[in-house]
Amino acid sequence: MNVCVIGSGYVGLVTGACFAEFGVQVVCVDKDVDKVESLRRGAIPIYEPGLEDVVQRNVKQGRLSFTTEAAVAVRGALVVFIAVPTPSRPDGGTDLSFVEAVAREIGRNLDGYKVVVTKSTVPVGTSGRVRAWIEEEQSRAEHPSRFSVASNPEFLREGAAIGDFMRPDRVVIGTEDDHATAILKDLYRPLYLNETPVVITDVATAELTKYAANAFLATKISFINEVANYCEAVGADVQAVARAIGLDRRIGSKFLHAGPGFGGSCFPKDTRSLAYHARQSGGSFEIVEAVIRVNERQRERMIDKVVEALGGDAQGKTVAALGLSFKPETDDMRDAPSIDILQGLLERGAAIQAYDPQAMGQAARLLPGVRMCEDSYQACEGADALAIITEWNQFRMLDLARVKGLLRRAAIVDLRNVYKPDSMREAGFTYFSVGR
Numbered sequence: 513m514n515v516c517v518i519g520s521g522y523v524g525l526v527t528g529a530c531f532a533e534f535g536v537q538v539v540c541v542d543k544d545v546d547k548v549e550s551l552r553r554g555a556i557p558i559y560e561p562g563l564e565d566v567v568q569r570n571v572k573q574g575r576l577s578f579t580t581e582a583a584v585a586v587r588g589a590l591v592v593f594i595a596v597p598t599p600s601r602p603d604g605g606t607d608l609s610f611v612e613a614v615a616r617e618i619g620r621n622l623d624g625y626k627v628v629v630t631k632s633t634v635p636v637g638t639s640g641r642v643r644a645w646i647e648e649e650q651s652r653a654e655h656p657s658r659f660s661v662a663s664n665p666e667f668l669r670e671g672a673a674i675g676d677f678m679r680p681d682r683v684v685i686g687t688e689d690d691h692a693t694a695i696l697k698d699l700y701r702p703l704y705l706n707e708t709p710v711v712i713t714d715v716a717t718a719e720l721t722k723y724a725a726n727a728f729l730a731t732k733i734s735f736i737n738e739v740a741n742y743c744e745a746v747g748a749d750v751q752a753v754a755r756a757i758g759l760d761r762r763i764g765s766k767f768l769h770a771g772p773g774f775g776g777s778c779f780p781k782d783t784r785s786l787a788y789h790a791r792q793s794g795g796s797f798e799i800v801e802a803v804i805r806v807n808e809r810q811r812e813r814m815i816d817k818v819v820e821a822l823g824g825d826a827q828g829k830t831v832a833a834l835g836l837s838f839k840p841e842t843d844d845m846r847d848a849p850s851i852d853i854l855q856g857l858l859e860r861g862a863a864i865q866a867y868d869p870q871a872m873g874q875a876a877r878l879l880p881g882v883r884m885c886e887d888s889y890q891a892c893e894g895a896d897a898l899a900i901i902t903e904w905n906q907f908r909m910l911d912l913a914r915v916k917g918l919l920r921r922a923a924i925v926d927l928r929n930v931y932k933p934d935s936m937r938e939a940g941f942t943y944f945s946v947g948r
Contacts, residue, residue: 516589518614524595530677532570534702539585540578551578559843559870562674586621595631600781604788615642619649622657627692629662635789639715660692663715665722671841682709686718726782727800732767733774734806740770740947750947770947772849772927773810775838780847815856821897821923827861832895835902837871845874850901867891892918903928912939
């Protein structure tokens with residue numbers, strides 16, 4: 513089976529590389545000439561553990577290729593995935609201009625039956641619009657071709673995307689007809705052999721599934737952050753609370769880690785989009801609206817914690833910041849809590865010196881007022897407080913004696929609850945955490 517994936521960003525590249533790993537012939541398309549040339553050489557433009565090996569292996573074995581020629585790739589494929597960005601608009605809605613451009617490109621180049629699959633995260637009803645855009649282009653064709661439209665949302669976690677694709681919790685396929693269903697089930701057949709649950713449903717339901725999943729996970733994060741804030745008011749320990757409720761199988765322990773709130777390419781965008789489209793439908797999604805408000809306030813609370821550690825005034829003080837990406841094992845800075853937190857500290861007059869294992873290139877462009885350092889210890893030199901913002905593993909076993917010697921004041925603000933309060937106080941630090 514030949515597959516075309518249009519869009520070679522995070523989702524498209526992982527999708528194409530992993531299908532090639534299954535033995536499928538895959539062509540990935542992108543308009544960025546430099547990116548395509550880099551990918552042809554096996555150079556990966558993003559940091560994702562394991563992805564470079566998968567890409568290089570499948571390029572070498574001839575199953576995976578990259579091109580800027582969408583027309584040729586579409587004509588040579590049976591299944592065409594749309595995996596382009598769907599950014600937020602200022603009002604919270606979803607910008608579908610990239611999806612429309614790709615759909616029209618597909619419509620101009622159909623030369624026989626195809627299954628057109630939306631992999632991008634899109635609002636309910638988008639697949640119907642994709643069909644209309646393709647049909648509009650096909651109306652100008654001398655010999656219009658038959659096609660199906662399907663939805664196949666991705667559930668990839670940055671930092672664990674290869675495992676999530678190869679060993680997923682589930683695969684969701686939304687289709688309009690039995691022929692498309694049969695083709696997509698055949699494409700995912702290697703996962704059937706691993707007894708992966710496959711949910712076959714209608715297109716609208718598949719589109720909503722991604723939003724519902726992300727909104728629920730975001731709700732768990734905002735909920736435990738609200739619990740953490742209450743713990744601080746009454747003297748309770750949020751980690752003990754989270755462990756106790758997480759052992760309830762109806763609740764589960766995942767996403768119950770108090771901190772600076774959620775960020776990244778999915779949760780902020782998807783919660784805003786779901787809330788916006790609920791309002792557009794004449795109703796409201798009140799839980800999601802509250803989740804968004806809590807997440808925004810949580811970042812402000814983190815700024816206040818750092819200022820408190822600085823003695824109540826950030827003016828003229830220096831903060832060492834460890835961790836800039838929105839989560840560990842990625843270089844993604846999209847909607848990262850560090851952006852709002854560090855920008856807020858800069859606005860209050862602080863100087864920032866920061867380190868992140870992977871994200872400093874992107875962070876330097878987003879936070880031009882922040883000094884980027886070579887390692888954790890250089891960031892600590894002469895700082896009045898250390899703030900741990902992202903819990904990369906290498907920050908879990910810092911040489912605390914060395915850190916203490918480098919800091920001007922032995923103050924640590926642990927926004928991810930990496931360390932134990934008693935141990936840090938015994939080591940001589942003034943220690944601040946979240947909900948403890």
